[in-house]
Amino acid sequence: MTDYNAKDLSTKGIQALNQGNSIAALAFFEKAVQIENTPLNRSYLAYCIAKERGQFKKAVSLCGDAMKEEPANSLHYLNLGKIYLLHGNREDAIRIYRDGLKFGDNPQILDELINLGIRKPPVISFLARSNPLNKYLGLLLTRLGLR
Helix, strand or coil: HHHHHHHHHHHHHHHHHHHHHHHHHHHHHHHHHHHCCHHHHHHHHHHHHHHHHHHHHHHHHHHHHHHHHEEEEHHHHHHHHHHHHEEECCCHHHHHEEEEEEEEHHHHHHHHHHCCCCCCCCCCCCCHHHHHHHHHHHHHHCCCCCC
């Protein structure tokens, strides 16, 4: 019965997050962690704590602990990346998202990276990105499917 309640609370918390109601999600995940302290529950709780309470150190710590227990779960990387973005740390968020993609194609992580506008490095690294040679070589290689 306890497992069912924790799973039910987790499901309701994820639904609340998907609807943009992070306050309700915070309440659901706090209760879920009290009943069943799973890495996934802690990971989502960490994101909610960062978003609603601004406790970034605690959130990073909680999510990091969840990642140590389940290093191959890309949802932890998604939540940690979102925490870094809330804190204004774009570079770490991108790094974490890319690390998460190593464990499988998570469409949510891909959406986050697309929204951030990640660009590929210039073709010729010692030239400026705006250099016409870099620009047109990049376009050409992309159209040929080599980049």
